[in-house]
Amino acid sequence: MTQARISVASFEAATVLILLTVALQPAFAVAVASLVPLLHGLFLLGSFVLAHHFLRLWYRVAGHLLFTLVALVLVTEIIVHHYTTLHLNRFVLSLLAQPQALEQIGLTWTPVLLLLGSLAGLIIAAQYYHKSFLLAGKSVLAGTLTALALSQGLYAFFLYQRDMSLPDIQRHLVFFSGLHAYHAEGLFSPILGPRPANPFAYSYKDKTASQAGSPAWEIEEPRNILLIVVDSMRAKDIRENPQIAPNLLNWGQSGFVSLQHSSVSNCTHFGMHTLFTGELPTTFADARHGTTSVGVFAALAENGYSLTSAEAQSLDWYDIAHTYLPNTVRKVSGSQDAAARDQFVAEQTISILNEKQSRPWAHLAYFSGPHFFYDYNEPVTITGYQEKIRETDALIGQMLDQLKTSGTLENALVIITSDHGEQLPGEGAVGHGSILNDAQTTVPLVILGANTPSNWIRGHQDILPFIKTELGAAPRGAKPQSVQILAGCDYEFPNSFAVISDGERIDFSFEDGLLWPVSPATGVKQAPDKIRDAGILLIDLLKAPQARP
Structure with a gap:
C-alpha cells in the first residue's frame, strides 16, 4: 500500500531551517546536553512542514500566512537577541503592554527596518520560488513526534542528573517548555534510583511575601x-x-x-x-x-x-x-x-x-x-x-x-x-x-x-533603612552589608542571582525554584564549599526576603 506523501515547499522549509538554526545557535554548547536544542529544532521544523502542508491544501493563502508569521517570529527573535542578548519570552513581550512602551524601550528604526526588510524579502522570494518535493507523511509525523519525545526525555534526564551545562542551554532555548525538576526526578528515580537532596532547591509560588509595609514607621524627626x-x-x-x-x-x-x-x-x-x-x-x-x-x-x-x-x-x-x-x-x-x-x-x-x-x-x-x-x-x-x-x-x-x-x-x-x-x-x-x-x-x-552617617551604604537595599534612621524611625548604627546580592531582571521574579563576598563573586541562574551555579566567564574554577555556602545563603534570603545578608 502506497504511503501518503506530503508536499514540502523547498524555499519555505529551507528558510525556516536556516532561521531556526540561527535562533537556536546560542543554546548549543560543547556538551551532550546540546542534543536537546538539536532535537527541539527538528521538532519545530517538522511541525512547520506538517502545518504548512495541510494549510496549503485547505487554503493556499493560509500557508503563506503561516510562513509569514513563523518568519516574523524567528527574525524578531534573532534581532532581539543580537541587540540585547534577551530572547522572546513573557518578560520581553510584557514590555510592549506597558504604558509609554516605545519611549521606555527606546526603540530605534534600525532593528525595525531590518525586521521589515528581512520579512519583505522572504515573502517576495517565496512568491517566485515554487519548487517543492515529496516526503512520506507518516515518516515526517513519526520523526516530528520522536524529536519531541526525545528532546523532552533528554531534558528531563539531564535535569535528573543535574547536568551543569543545562542551565546555560536552557536560558537560550527559545520556544521550549520542559518538565519541572521535581517531576523529572519523579520520572527517573524509580528506574535509576533517587538523587540526594538538593540544597539549592527552593519551593515558592512565583512570589515571596513583602514585609515592606509593616510595622508602621514611628517618625520622631520629620524631614x-x-x-x-x-x-x-x-x-x-x-x-x-x-x-x-x-x-x-x-x-x-x-x-x-x-x-x-x-x-x-x-x-x-x-x-x-x-x-x-x-x-x-x-x-x-x-x-x-x-x-x-x-x-x-x-x-x-x-x-x-x-x-x-x-x-x-x-x-x-x-x-x-x-x-x-x-x-x-x-x-x-x-x-x-x-x-x-x-x-x-x-x-x-x-x-x-x-x-x-x-x-x-x-x-x-x-x-x-x-x-x-x-x-x-x-x-x-x-x-x-x-x-x-x-x-x-x-x-x-x-x-x-x-x-x-x-x-x-x-x-x-x-x-x-x-x-x-x-x-x-x-x-x-x-x-x-x-x-x-x-x-x-x-x-x-x-x-x-544627611544628619546620620551614610558612608556605609552600598546599594539600593540600604536606602530605606537609611531614610528610616534619618527620620528617627530606626536606631542609628547601621553597618555595611558583608554580602551583596544582585538579582537578574525578569517579568516578576529574578531569573538569576550573584552573591558577592570578600571580593569573590558566585553566580546562579534560577529556574522553577532551582538555583544552578554558573561557571564564571573568567574560567577560574570556584571552590565547591563556597558555591554551596553562597547557594544556601540565597535560599535563606528567598525564604526571608526582609533579612539583610
Missing part, C-alpha cells in the same frame, strides 16, 4: 525628602571621565557620593522595587499584586506627608506608581522628546517644592536622562550616551541651585541615584535587563543634607 532618580545612568563613565558630571560630583563634596553603588538589579521595575522597599526583587510580585502600597512613600503617607512626583515617563510601568506612590500628586510629561520631558521634570519639581507646605513633604523627580537611545541619532554611540549624562547633570545642577536659593533644601534630605545602569554598543549587548555586570548594575549615588 523633607527629595528623591531624584535618573533612568539608565551607570557610574562607569563618570568614574572614567568625571568631567561629564561636574554638578553631581560638586554637590557630592558637601555630602556623600559613591560611584560604586549597586542598583541590585538591572531593570526599572526591580531596581525601583528595591529602592523603595529595601527588599530584593524576589518580593516584587507580592508587592505589585498586594492590596496596599508598600515602601518609603507608603510609610510617609501614613505619617501625614505631602507626596508629589514629576515624571519624565509614566511610572505606571509595571504598576510602579500604584505599588510605591500612594496618595501622590503626580505630574507626568506628555512630550515625545526626551530633553523636553526632563526639562518638564525640573520645572515641575521647582514649582511644586517652592510652594509653601504646611506638612513635611517627599517628592520624586524621575528623569529620562541617558535612557536608550541616548542622542536620537543613528548609530547609537557611547559618546551620545555620555553627552546625555552631561545634559542631565547640568539640568539637575540648575534645579538644585534654584531650590537652594529659594531655601527649599533647608532641612531636606536629597538622594540622587539611578534605577539601573546600561550596556552600550561594543560591550556585548545594548540596553539593560540582560547581564548582571558592572555596566548594568553599578550606578551613582549622591546624598545631601
